[in-house]
Amino acid sequence: MKLVGILMNKRIEFYTEASMNKKKIESLWHFYSVYSISLAITGFEDLNIKKKNNLMKDLIESQADGDFDFDACNKLMDFVKTDMKVIETAIEILNIKKEAGEIFGDTYRSGMFAVNRYD
Amino acid sequence: MTDLIPINQVFSQIALKKLAYFGGSTLGNDVYYMKEFLDMMINIIGEEKLVKLLKDDNSPNKAVTNRIGNSWADFKKQLIKFDRKVDETKRAYDTLDTNDFKKKDTPNYKQFLENAENISMIKPDLYALFVFVISCTSIQKMNIRNEDFKIFQQKGYRATGELDKRKVGDAPKPVVEA
Numbered sequence: 001m002k003l004v005g006i007l008m009n010k011r012i013e014f015y016t017e018a019s020m021n022k023k024k025i026e027s028l029w030h031f032y033s034v035y036s037i038s039l040a041i042t043g044f045e046d047l048n049i050k051k052k053n054n055l056m057k058d059l060i061e062s063q064a065d066g067d068f069d070f071d072a073c074n075k076l077m078d079f080v081k082t083d084m085k086v087i088e089t090a091i092e093i094l095n096i097k098k099e100a101g102e103i104f105g106d107t108y109r110s111g112m113f114a115v116n117r118y119d
Numbered sequence: 120m121t122d123l124i125p126i127n128q129v130f131s132q133i134a135l136k137k138l139a140y141f142g143g144s145t146l147g148n149d150v151y152y153m154k155e156f157l158d159m160m161i162n163i164i165g166e167e168k169l170v171k172l173l174k175d176d177n178s179p180n181k182a183v184t185n186r187i188g189n190s191w192a193d194f195k196k197q198l199i200k201f202d203r204k205v206d207e208t209k210r211a212y213d214t215l216d217t218n219d220f221k222k223k224d225t226p227n228y229k230q231f232l233e234n235a236e237n238i239s240m241i242k243p244d245l246y247a248l249f250v251f252v253i254s255c256t257s258i259q260k261m262n263i264r265n266e267d268f269k270i271f272q273q274k275g276y277r278a279t280g281e282l283d284k285r286k287v288g289d290a291p292k293p294v295v296e297a
Binding site for chain 1: 180182232242247260
């Protein structure tokens with residue numbers, strides 16, 4: 001799951017970069033993309049998905065109208081604080097798999113005597 | 120987990136590029152590349168095999184993956200519907216002058232946002248399939264070059280200009296005036 005870890009790390013980087021540049025919508029989108037991946041890794045269930053999706057919809061709508069909805073933004077930012085824990089758990093799971101050197105199976109056929117390196 | 124499904128090197132490189140574009144973009148445009156990646160991987164793995172793997176999955180997220188496997192026909196219909204929404208967003212994104220959303224007061228940007236509204240930010244089923252497809256193929260151990268993320272951020276998906284095809288040492292062709 002190295003590739004998923006790379007994607008998550010990169011998106012977290014973009015999230016921090018966008019929030020530093022005051023691009024709130026982009027930063028929140030990056031964050032919740034990582035969060036969605038984390039849900040898929042941990043198997044947790046989120047009961048507030050609809051609420052969060054609606055808040056994001058309001059936020060994008062307000063940006064399109066030129067009148068930024070700070071209330072929706074603040075509500076989403078409150079969710080971010082708690083949702084961060086799910087991402088932490090997912091990263092821990094990935095790190096544990098990495099440390100344990102978990103083997104999912106043979107990547108290449110047993111008859112192969114040489115493979116190319118991709119990294 | 121069963122043996123990893125080996126992916127041809129050419130397809131792996133294409134898949135990694137798509138994943139880099141997915142990682143570097145937002146507001147529905149990322150989902151477009153994720154959808155492209157998923158379509159490609161479903162064809163490579165084979166639909167029947169994927170459904171079987173989804174049904175037999177034993178990962179922590181098995182509640183979702185098993186459900187997708189058991190109701191694959193419905194899930195596929197949802198994916199086709201979703202395709203239309205994502206295509207609209209991508210079309211609007213391509214009309215933007217800058218890919219970093221710097222010009223926010225243009226009509227094109229407004230159109231892009233109006234299309235992005237229709238795409239949900241959190242999609243557990245789609246992401247579950249996405250993570251599952253990566254975890255059961257050989258690309259899970261590969262690396263994405265940093266440049267791929269950066270190229271998309273700085274230049275987007277547009278042409279970088281015509282290449283100068285002169286050989287080293289050739290003199291430039293004189294411009295003939297009409």
